[in-house]
Amino acid sequence: MxxxxxxxxxxxxxxxxxxxxxxxxxxxxxxxxxxxxxxxxxxxxxxxxxxxxxxxxxxxxxxxxxxxxxxxxxFRRSRPHTALPETLPAAAPEERAPVDELDVCVARNLVYLTEADRAVIEACDLQSLTVSAFAEREGLSLAAAKSRLLRARERLRASLVRHCQVRFDSGTVCCHKPPPEGSH
The missing domain is CATH 1.10.1740 (Rna Polymerase Sigma Factor; Chain: A)
Known part of the structure; x- marks a missing residue:
């Protein structure tokens, strides 16, 4: 038993x-x-x-x-169901805000940055590492890491304006034109 x-x-x-x-x-x-x-x-x-x-x-x-x-x-099983037609019209592509469309431009413009700028942008902005964790990992003071991130963001912004024709409206991205695939 x-x-x-x-x-x-x-x-x-x-x-x-x-x-x-x-x-x-x-x-x-x-x-x-x-x-x-x-x-x-x-x-x-x-x-x-x-x-x-x-x-x-x-x-x-x-x-x-x-x-x-x-x-x-x-009750869920007993609810009436309407059969869908065999052919459905294609769903309209979802509109993304212009700032969300920058992901392609950001990826393509990282190559224009120095290795140090790329490292801080990728770690803190793309991989969500905190600035203090980045500072510790790189052996920097917190102030130095914050300064490095700020300068790298400024250079990335300039590169985005130059290569993707990013324009701003009241400080917010309003529009841009991504560079053609494979261009650097």
Missing amino acids: SGEVSFDCVLAAWSAHEREVLDFLAHRIGERATAEDLLQEVFLKAMRQGKGFCELDNPRAWLFQVARNAMTDH
């Missing part, structure tokens, strides 16, 4: 709460037969829990939660 699981606790909780759970389901669904079907699902789930069910602090609450979930699943 060492490998067997005792279902006494499941049966005891079931005996104590079966009627209450059934009434709960029947009241909300309005069909006794459907409520009884869902009640059987709840019982099977309790039995599948085995020893885990016996370790629950509040088996009644667990039974009601499983009953609510079973009822929700039942």
